Amino acid sequence: MEMEAELSRIIINEMSDQQVIVLKERHGDRSFPIVIGIVEIFAIDRRLKGIQPARPMTHDLLANVIEDLGAKIEKIVISDLRHHVFYATLHLSLNGRTFEIDARPSDAIALGAASNAPIFVADHVFEQASQ
Numbered sequence: 001m002e003m004e005a006e007l008s009r010i011i012i013n014e015m016s017d018q019q020v021i022v023l024k025e026r027h028g029d030r031s032f033p034i035v036i037g038i039v040e041i042f043a044i045d046r047r048l049k050g051i052q053p054a055r056p057m058t059h060d061l062l063a064n065v066i067e068d069l070g071a072k073i074e075k076i077v078i079s080d081l082r083h084h085v086f087y088a089t090l091h092l093s094l095n096g097r098t099f100e101i102d103a104r105p106s107d108a109i110a111l112g113a114a115s116n117a118p119i120f121v122a123d124h125v126f127e128q129a130s131q
Contacts, residue, residue: 002077002120003028007109010048012041021109023078023121032129034078034086040106047113059110066111070094073117076108081125 008024008031019041024031043059056064066073071094080087088105090112091098103111109119 001123003030003123003126005078005119005121007044007048007113007119010041010045012045014038021106023119025121025126030126030130032126034105036104036106040104040110043110044106044113047110050114059107063111063114066092071099073112073115074098076103076105076112076117076119078105078119078121078125080122081128086125086129 004026005023006026007021009020009022011020011022011033013019017038018035019038020033020035021041021044022031022033039058043057046053046057047059053060071092074091074093077089077091078086079089086105088103088108090101090103090108092101093099111117112119
């Protein structure tokens, strides 16, 4: 079972290579942090703020490819947590077909941030990560 979640916090520490995003259950109290890289945190922050770089960055390029092909990001699912590593899938639709693409949560969230794609978390991931 998947629970809808939201990006509740972005913690940027320019003195560290490890940045943190916090996902919170939309209709509940559970939340958990995910440690990500500095490139991904800046991509998420920039896309949430609607800041357009002069030239497309990697996440912008992939979002442009998805859009120009006529596909849509339907949702992001944080699907698993194994050995302290989070796994995600990017759910795309194109011409009535759906595709599930394996992705790092940070990349999936960076891609979905500009399109307001909903984020879901597998219930067992909430259970494991919020302990």
